[in-house]
Amino acid sequence: IEGVAVSAFDVNGAGITVHLADGATLKARLLIAADGVNSKLRDMAGIKTVKWDYGQSGIVCTVAHERPHNGRAEEHFLPAGPFATLPLKSDKDGTHRSSIVWVERSEDAEKLVDGDDLVFEHELEQRFGLKLGEIRVADRPRAWPLGLTIARDFVAPRIALAGDAAHGIHPIAGQGLNLGFKDVAALAEVVVEADRLGQDIGALDVLERYQQWRRFDTLQMGITTDVLNRLFSNDIGPLRAVRDIGLGLVERMPRLKDFFIRQASGLSGDTPKLLKGEAI
Incomplete structure (x- = not known):
């Protein structure tokens, strides 16, 4: 259902009723909030977060270039923050394109985005x-403020x-x-296995398995990226x-290099079956 926001939801013993902005309602056993770092569903569920601001902003835009990138991504660590070049498919007219994520101090990023195009x-x-x-x-380039935000809980009754x-x-x-x-x-793995066992997929004890699985890995990666940013974003x-x-x-x-490659590829630790190409 595109272009319709969730305005509210009610949790009742056997399920959850979701109220949409257009007046419609949906009933389900589980509501998954995947609505971004400023999640309104998370706020509606009363889930608090731990957060801090890096004083940096990520400038994002698409760049057209003369020669093909051959699928190569690059990242350079500069004093103000990393500069990443990410390959995109060529345009319909054959124009070679890449996306960039360019991290600068927030005040500098705003000046660059709002300033003269030639200077940019x-x-x-x-x-x-x-x-x-x-x-x-x-x-048109846009700048997004960067920070670390981690939810105190990944689940609530009938919500993940x-x-x-x-x-x-x-x-x-x-x-x-x-x-x-x-x-x-x-x-997906937790929900499918619970359903096969005849369990309620939205029950808190089922969702706790998902939270235990993902919480430590998330916290570890949050700390790792925080340390890397502080280590490299300086001179x-x-x-x-x-x-x-x-x-x-x-x-x-x-x-050691292979170890870091596996870490960066997201294939370390207790990897879910789907990410290993296995059926649930």
């Missing part, structure tokens, strides 16, 4: 480089949080997407030397 493109070119030929901004509604982390290393995939796969000499040595060691130790 010049600053972008300094970071993007010309390895893919001439570049141009293909849509998934994706950014449960956790909003720093975009460094792109781990928010992996966390969301894990949430969906874990919740302090001693820290720069330590991180350069660390990256050099990882590059020279294949087993």
Whole structure:
């Protein structure tokens, strides 16, 4: 049902009644809140969050470039924050495109987005480089404030949080997407197994299994991205030397490098079956 918001919901013993903004109602056993980091459903459920602001904003836009990216994604760690280039499919007319996530201090990000287009493109070119030929901004850049937000609870009676509604982390290393995939796969596995056993899929004891599965991994990744951001988003000499040595060691130790690759791929720990390509 597109374009219709949830205005309220009522939990009653055997199910949940969801009231939509257009006056319609839906009845179900389980409501999944996957409505983003500023989740209204989470607030309606009375679930509190732990959050803090990084003082950074992520500038997002699409860039058209002369040469193909060949599916390659890159991330550079700059003093103000990471700069990531993410490959997109070519446009209908064959134009090569990439999406960028460019982290700057919030006040600088707002000036760049609201300022002169030529200045923005010049600053972008300094970071993007010309390895893919001439570049141009293909849509209007927007800036999003960055922070860490983690829900105190991932579940409530007949309600489960998934994706950014449960956790909003720093975009460094792109781990928010992996966390969301894990949430969906874990919740699906818990719900399917409970249903096969004849259990109520919206009962709190069933949903607690999902929460226990996902809470530690989410907290661990939130702390990891927080530390990485603080480690790399600065130009302090001693820290720069330590991180350069660390990256050099990882590059020279294949087993350690493989470990970090698995971590970054979201395939570490207790991975849900769907993410391993297995049927539930």
